[in-house]
Amino acid sequence: MADQLNGKLIIFSAPSGAGKTTIVRALTERFPRLEFSISATSRQPRHNELHGRDYYFLSAEEFLQACREERFVEWEEVYAGTRYGTLKSEMDRIWEKGNTILFDVDVMGGIRLKSIFGENALSVFIMPPSVAALRERLIGRGTDSPETIEKRVAKAELEISYADRFDRVVVNNDLQEAIAEVEALVADFLKA
Ligand code: ADP
Ligand code: 5GP
Secondary structure, eight states: OHHHHOOOEEEEEOOTTSSHHHHHHHHHHHOTTEEEOOOEESSOOOTTOOBTTTBEEOOHHHHHHHHHTTOEEEEEEEETTEEEEEEHHHHHHHHHTTOEEEEEOOHHHHHHHHHHHGGGEEEEEEEOSOHHHHHHHHHHHTOSOHHHHHHHHHHHHHHHTTGGGSSEEEEOSSHHHHHHHHHHHHHHHHHO
């Protein structure tokens, strides 16, 4: 059981486009003992995604079955009709190796994980300098349609309102400064 192994975990949440992926990637290069938790999802794989590497892809029925069997630590319907969740077995897999678990989950999932794991968890909210900057970054990234970008921006307002429920808020204005701030937070947490 995940809660019996009692290792450490670090949770990152952010509105889409805030720069979380960029920052967390830099972090994994600096700290090799951090290992991403691979979530389960009921959505279809994208063309470049692999089962067991990017997600554990489950059918809607398999996902519900795993819920009924209480195999999830937490799960959320992040997008209408699409569920994402953290399997207890995934946490065990990483802790058994002596690694610290890195989570990239939505804001509600981040708050939930922190409430379950308390002092063993560090939760970090990556904050964009403004909603206007967030929109510019999503446009600049070039991966989403204008409609999707507007949906993400609209959701961001609500997500930002939950920032104070996280242990730390890091504003990603200057990228190098944000990375340095996150690295210092993580180094401190791993030392304790
Ligand atoms: P997220 O994972 O939070 O959705 P990404 O890491 O994909 O965000 O970043 C969104 C876009 O913003 C990317 O194109 C990235 O290169 C860019 N970006 C990240 N941080 C900054 C920053 N501090 N200033 C300007 N652009 C940034
Ligand atoms: P994607 O673009 O991969 O379809 O969307 C991923 C979204 O779901 C992101 O907001 C990500 O943080 C969130 N997510 C991924 N895995 C989990 C999980 O296990 N639990 C929760 N609550 N959210 C997740």
